[in-house]
Amino acid sequence: MTDPVAAGTVHQVTSLSNPQVKNLRALQMKKHRDETGLFIGEGLKLVTDALEEHWPVDTICYAGAARDQERVLRAAASVKARGGTVLEVTEAILGKITKRENPQMVVGVFRQKLMPLDKVTLAANDVWVALEGVKDPGNLGTVIRTVDSVGARGVILVGDTCDPFSFETVRATMGSLFHVPLVRASVEAFLGFAARSPARLVGTHLSATHDYRTLASSEPTILLMGNEQSGLPPRLAEACDVRAKIPMAGRADSLNLAIATGIMLYELRRDVLTV
Ligand code: SAM
Secondary structure, eight states: OOOTTTTTOOEEEOOTTOHHHHHHHHTTSHHHHHHHTEEEEESHHHHHHHHHTTOOEEEEEEEGGGTTOHHHHHHHHHHHHTTOEEEEEOHHHHHHHHTOSSOOSEEEEEEOOOOOGGGOOOOTTOEEEEEESOOOHHHHHHHHHHHHHHTOOEEEEESSOOOTTSHHHHHHHTTGGGTSOEEEEOHHHHHHHHHHSSSEEEEEOTTOOEEGGGOOOSSOEEEEEOBTTTBSOHHHHHHOSEEEEOOOOSSOSOOOHHHHHHHHHHHHTTTTOOO
């Protein structure tokens, strides 16, 4: 393995006021992520996942203390070979970039990628999740990770949703962000797509009378989940072919969005998942 440092292809940065460091720190802000089309993924596992998926990469930063690790060098060499920048930085810089006291030793800067809605197709056994107005980055990341785990096809972000490329969401996906296609759509565009699609639209609603345990089927399915506070708006709920409920005992009003999505997905994928 060629040592990228020895090969002279690494920029060593020790100052917090270095302009490259300032740019990377600014990626904590959505505005800067939107303007640059970039986002940060933390940790060697996540960076390796992204590189294995040939996700477009801009920069890799690693702590000097990690420069002897073979996997780090391999990742750095791979970024360099794809035309990216390799930065060897201090742990203090990594802490500032990621706003963490104990930062990961490696972070990657990647290009944001969304799939256009008109590229979404559904065949037998396919499930896509549509999230209307999801606001909690942890919920969004957990849903993306669960979609990956059950082999569902992807996630459609409907209406006004939180940023899938925020630090919190990317962390919560545990690398699944790089395996699960994401789509953004307005409510109108989504409703048009759902009406044209051969898939059934399964909505989840607390006032539904259809038990979710009857839903497993090879029929292509779009599973529609509502916002954390207000649930599915009437217009979307009425557009569903089926509205289903997960029964609850006890005094909780509802389940957490990500938990409810997980339960629904395991039912919808029941017949194709094996241990
Ligand atoms: N107060 C909201 C309401 O009335 O719908 C609660 C929203 S809940 C926290 C967020 C989303 O999780 C819901 O829109 C629905 O998609 C799903 N969800 C939560 N509990 C559910 C249940 N018992 N059955 C079906 N879906 C559920």
